[in-house]
Amino acid sequence: MALKLYNTLTRQKAEFVPIEPSNVRMYVCGPTVYDYAHIGNARPVIVFDVLFRLLRHIYGPDHVTYVRNITDVDDKINARAARDYPGLQLNEAIRKVTETTEKQFHSDIAALGVLPPTYEPRATEFIRRQDGREDMVSLIDTLVRRGHAYVAENHVLFDVESMPDYGRLSNRTLEEMEAGARVEVAPYKKGPMDFVLWKPSKPGEPAWPSPSGILVPGRPGWHIECSAMAGALLGPVFDIHGGGIDLTFPHHENEIAQSRCAHGTAAMANVWMHNGFLQVEGEKMSKSLGNFVTINELLKEWPGECIRFAMLSTHYRQPINWTEKALGEARRTLDHWYELTEGLPGDGPMCADVLQALEDDLNTPQAFAALHELRSEAAKGSIGAARCLKASAQLLGLLQLERAAWLSWRPSAMNLDEARVASLIDARLAARRAKDFKESDRIRDELAGMGIALKDRKNKETGEIETTWEVAR
RNA sequence: GGCCACGUGGCGGAGUGGUUACGUAGCGGACUGCAAAUCCGCGUACCCCGGUUCAAUUCCGGGCGUGGCCUCCA
Numbered sequence: 246m247a248l249k250l251y252n253t254l255t256r257q258k259a260e261f262v263p264i265e266p267s268n269v270r271m272y273v274c275g276p277t278v279y280d281y282a283h284i285g286n287a288r289p290v291i292v293f294d295v296l297f298r299l300l301r302h303i304y305g306p307d308h309v310t311y312v313r314n315i316t317d318v319d320d321k322i323n324a325r326a327a328r329d330y331p332g333l334q335l336n337e338a339i340r341k342v343t344e345t346t347e348k349q350f351h352s353d354i355a356a357l358g359v360l361p362p363t364y365e366p367r368a369t370e371f372i373r374r375q376d377g378r379e380d381m382v383s384l385i386d387t388l389v390r391r392g393h394a395y396v397a398e399n400h401v402l403f404d405v406e407s408m409p410d411y412g413r414l415s416n417r418t419l420e421e422m423e424a425g426a427r428v429e430v431a432p433y434k435k436g437p438m439d440f441v442l443w444k445p446s447k448p449g450e451p452a453w454p455s456p457s458g459i460l461v462p463g464r465p466g467w468h469i470e471c472s473a474m475a476g477a478l479l480g481p482v483f484d485i486h487g488g489g490i491d492l493t494f495p496h497h498e499n500e501i502a503q504s505r506c507a508h509g510t511a512a513m514a515n516v517w518m519h520n521g522f523l524q525v526e527g528e529k530m531s532k533s534l535g536n537f538v539t540i541n542e543l544l545k546e547w548p549g550e551c552i553r554f555a556m557l558s559t560h561y562r563q564p565i566n567w568t569e570k571a572l573g574e575a576r577r578t579l580d581h582w583y584e585l586t587e588g589l590p591g592d593g594p595m596c597a598d599v600l601q602a603l604e605d606d607l608n609t610p611q612a613f614a615a616l617h618e619l620r621s622e623a624a625k626g627s628i629g630a631a632r633c634l635k636a637s638a639q640l641l642g643l644l645q646l647e648r649a650a651w652l653s654w655r656p657s658a659m660n661l662d663e664a665r666v667a668s669l670i671d672a673r674l675a676a677r678r679a680k681d682f683k684e685s686d687r688i689r690d691e692l693a694g695m696g697i698a699l700k701d702r703k704n705k706e707t708g709e710i711e712t713t714w715e716v717a718r
Numbered sequence: 719g720g721c722c723a724c725g726u727g728g729c730g731g732a733g734u735g736g737u738u739a740c741g742u743a744g745c746g747g748a749c750u751g752c753a754a755a756u757c758c759g760c761g762u763a764c765c766c767c768g769g770u771u772c773a774a775u776u777c778c779g780g781g782c783g784u785g786g787c788c789u790c791c792a
Contacts, residue, residue, distance in 0.1 A: 274792075275792095276792080277790090277791095282792095283792090285791080285792055286791095286792055287792085288792065289792050290792085319790075320790075321790085321791095415721080415722080415787080415788090416721075416722075417720085417721055417722085417787095417788085418721095421720060421721060421788090422720080422721085422788065440790090441790085466790075467790040468790080488792065489791085489792030490722090490723080490786070490787085490792080491786065491787065491791065491792060492787095492791090492792065493722090493786095493787075494721090494722095494787060494788070495787090495788085495790080496790075499790095519792095520792075521723080521724085521785095521786090522723090522785070522786055522792080523792080524784095524785075527784095529785080529786095531791095558730075558731070558741085559730085559731065559732095560731085560732075562723090563723095563724075563731085563732095564723080564724065564784090564785065564786085566730080568729095568730080570729075570730075570742085570743095571729095571730065571742095573742090574730075574741070574742055574743095577741095577742085578741075578742095581756095602732090608732070608733095610730095610731055610732050610733095610739095610740075610741090611732055611733080611739085611740085613731090613732090613740070613741075614731095614732070614739060614740040614741080615740090616740095617740060617741065618740085624756085624757080625757090677751085680751075682751055682752070685751090685752095686751095686752075686753085689753080689754090698754065698755090699753090699754065699755090700754060700755045700756090701750075701753090701754075701755075702755070702756075703749090703750090710750095713755090
């Protein structure tokens with residue numbers, strides 16, 4: 246079966262046909278590095294990591310190019326830098342904010358089992374380049390030269406009237422947008438929907454020599470960076486562009502406008518993919534509601550693979566409701582999968598049903614159903630099913646650890662004396678052997694009070710009772 | 719106000735014009751000193767109102783509800 250993907254441009258699922266099967270090219274909008282990434286940021290990162298893995302599986306690991314950018318020039322970054330490092334010069338403070346945030350982002354998503362993309366360009370590296378690659382300034386100059394952009398009061402603005410099918414991605418016409426507009430329009434704009442490609446910098450703010458004959462230094466608008474980085478690293482037309490659904494308008498619409506008008510192409514990317522929005526315990530995630538969940542905090546309470554599993558248990562285009570309960574279910578399932586696949590090589594055969602589910606627009610819930618089926622067969626003793634389970638789960642970025650490493654995971658707040666746990670378990674087993682059940686139950690209760698749940702099992706060969714334990718939930 | 723999604727069993731969550739999703743919780747059983755874990759078995763759900771159809775949860779229309787975008791929030 247061929248890979249099918251839902252395309253926001255056509256509002257349909259269609260067979261994916263790469264421009265060059267020897268080099269499948271994908272771009273995904275990455276984070277703006279000014280604060281801890283939250284669980285909503287994690288969704289596209291995980292979802293498109295699964296797509297990256299699937300494409301590598303289908304076309305070969307060397308035949309997929311994946312670009313996910315880092316946005317390190319932005320007003321929010323400037324504001325955060327001024328707030329957190331009032332003593333430093335702004336540019337120095339900005340560098341501190343972006344460097345530490347980027348480092349944190351990388352360690353957070355690595356814990357979620359996310360592969361590094363092929364390229365991870367920073368926006369500031371593509372404002373002006375010396376190597377002849379496309380950059381933001383050259384893109385803006387081209388847009389002005391071709392009559393798609395104009396200079397006004399030291400800004401460069403994109404002229405949306407110059408693009409006849411502006412609005413196709415978000416499926417709205419200029420009239421509709423203007424009718425609903427609630428924004429005050431800057432007086433220097435020719436059209437109310439025109440957007441900023443370049444703007445002047447205030448003294449002390451990050452600044453670069455401006456394009457288009459503007460004499461004062463400035464900085465880029467938000468959308469132009471993705472056009473420049475995608476153009477430089479993937480070419481004027483590439484296969485897949487991904488991101489959160491909230492970016493459809495205006496960000497992606499404007500990326501398309503810039504890239505197509507600068508390159509004179511009919512498309513920027515052939516397939517546009519958008520993941521659905523995330524809510525937390527049934528409510529919108531927001532700082533004021535106090536339910537703002539960062540990846541970093543979550544990783545203190547849950548193993549990364551749990552978070553990944555929970556994220557993938559909803560289809561990527563559906564809205565997802567992020568709950569503790571789902572994380573608990575994910576952990577139990579993974580416990581079981583790890584137990585059944587312990588010590589097996591990861592190069593087993595791929596489950597056809599898992600692959601088929603993923604090839605149907607990344608239907609991860611259906612893939613999980615197939616994995617549950619394998620789990621059931623593996624539990625009955627099928628080594629083949631267990632090997633298949635491991636290989637197939639690994640395609641999803643799960644079961645990446647040794648079982649011992651999985652079992653040794655602890656919540657960061659848990660301060661356990663593991664030697665004491667082990668001696669209590671031994672004492673309990675001794676009490677049991679002596680049929681002193683009162684004492685053995687007392688020890689079990691004591692351990693439960695420490696947050697430890699026990700599991701007894703009879704060793705089939707020796708007939709002895711063996712006890713394992715885990716962190717209770 | 720304009721545009722766009724979504725609404726499935728207690729909960730999570732796929733899918734389909736007529737036939738079992740799956741998981742989890744719950745219930746029954748096996749096992750166990752008792753639990754937990756594990757294994758076996760059990761659920762007959764698809765927001766409301768019309769329409770199309772032999773047949774609709776699935777298609778069409780309307781309504782209600784929730785959410786997103788239109789404010790450089792993934």
